[in-house]
Amino acid sequence: MLTDRLARERADHHAGRVRVVRGGKRLARNRHHLAAAQLTEVEWRQRWEAERWFLHADGESGKRYGNETIRVTPDGEVSIRLPAPLAHLANAPHGRYALGCRVAFAHRGAEWADRIAANRAVAYRIHLDVARGRWYLTASWQRPPAPALPLSAALAHGVIGVDTNADHLAAWRLDVHGNPIGNPRRFGYDLAGTAEHRDAQVRHALTRLLRWARSCGVSAIAIEDLDFAAEKTREKHGRNKRFRQLISGMPTGRLRARLTSMADATGITIIAIDPAYTSKWGAQHWQAPLTSATRNTTRHDAAAVAVGRRAQQHPIRRRTPPPPHDQSDRAGHRSVQADRRVAGREGTRHRTPDHAHDAPGPDAARTRGTSAPNTVRGAPVQLMFTG
Known part of the structure; x- marks a missing residue:
């Protein structure tokens, strides 16, 4: 079949016949289906001639x-x-x-x-x-390629993290330290209908995003580098048909291409980051702290914070452990050692001398010698091996 089609194309090429439909294939097919296209023959003829x-x-x-x-x-x-x-x-x-x-x-x-x-x-x-x-x-007209700014210069005034979804863009502004500022913003779009309608919806959402970024004085927008071209197969996601339909409907390529070209005209830098675990870790570390009586933070809003912090090369987790002053650990409990539901996790530890192997008794005289540490990790650990 392919050999036969190739032979026909070569014959047309040698004969000088160019099979090009001015106005598109859809306009040519509408001539045979005027009732379905809701056109009369005169109206169709006007459109046909207007394309020339x-x-x-x-x-x-x-x-x-x-x-x-x-x-x-x-x-x-x-x-x-x-x-x-x-x-x-x-x-x-x-x-x-x-x-x-x-x-x-x-x-x-x-x-x-x-x-x-x-x-x-x-x-x-x-x-x-x-x-x-x-x-x-x-x-x-064509614009010359804009020079790439250093990452430090682009992030000098903070960043706006954007989480891409099937029907909207969730965005949140972050300061230079990675802290969310103000309230999250949502820019919705409807991808139903014709290709022109979908393209207009994406363009309108990106225009509102860029205008908000310029009004905030931010010079960088962080977005996930999503690419489902090689992952929307049955072998990748099994029988999860709903999830495959969701990722297939997300306009990842169209959004990335549109945002890059539109941001070039406004002088805003686009930073593409690794999307791994941004939604999961954002919901784990940021959704609950950012939810209040007047603000309902969604999982997508928290993911936008995670995207922005990753672009700033900050850890996604909300609280980092403080450095200890010395081996006695005067900094108190660290967030990695106590769950957030544990009462008094931020307080100082009580002295527990009984954990030390050489703790002096109550009647022992004080000396200036080296004393045993009062933390569990300072005590020696005895390992027993059995043959």
């Missing part, structure tokens, strides 16, 4: 206003360089046709004005929107 009514020109750096074919001046005047057979239709000098309307770019208009002022390349496309009955002019 466009004019596109790539820009070139060094040319006036960054494009010689389609030129847009800073005040919004559009002129098109006509080819030689259509030169008699020109209404402007140098064989150009000037449109009678003015254009304006509401989105990134300042950035576009800076590019054409420096005669940097800008690509334009003029196309017809049949649904709205309007002609549109779109501008596009």
Whole structure:
């Protein structure tokens, strides 16, 4: 079958036939299913012809206003360089046709004005929107890769940890010491519907996340480096169909690509961290302490804190053991030695001289000699081996 398909493609290539559907395969199939597409033949014909009514020109750096074919001046005047057979239709000098309307770019208009002022390349496309009955002019350009900042400079003002989920992004701001500040934020999105709808939902959620990061003055966002491309198989997760459907629906690749490109324009650094055990350890160490009468901290909010602390190279656990002053352990109980439900775990230890092997009796005279330590670990341990 593959050999036969290859032979047909090679025959079309040698014959010069290019099988390209302008407007996409869906628009071509709608012609045979007009009732299902809720279109009439006239409406479909308008969309079919509109996909062919466009004019596109790539820009070139060094040319006036960054494009010689389609030129847009800073005040919004559009002129098109006509080819030689259509030169008699020109209404402007140098064989150009000037449109009678003015254009304006509401989105990134300042950035576009800076590019054409420096005669940097800008690509334009003029196309017809049949649904709205309007002609549109779109501008596009490429940005040079942004220089990578050192991790210390990116984390100088704290970080925002983001936990990725199937229907929302859970985010929490952390200071330079890894402590949560303020309340958690949630940016939801709906991945049901068409591909355009899903892409718009993801873009809107990331836009709100970046705006919040800029308002907080944070220069770094930490996100999990999730990749289920090789793990959403039955061999990996067995019969857990619900979990396989959950990870398959998470837009990990789309989120990472979108967030990286959008953050580049805002000057925010994206830090990808290892996602291992962030949800489990975040819920274990941070969910209960951050829950109050006025704030219900979810497992995803606690995972966002864990993600941010890992990006800052802090341990995820909430309390680290204090260093002992000396062998007598005046620092008191450590968090690794006592459970959080044990009463008095932060208090000092009581003196227990009976644990020492050479503890002096009550009638013994005090000397300045070395005394035995009063901790259990200071006493010698006797190991017995049996043959």
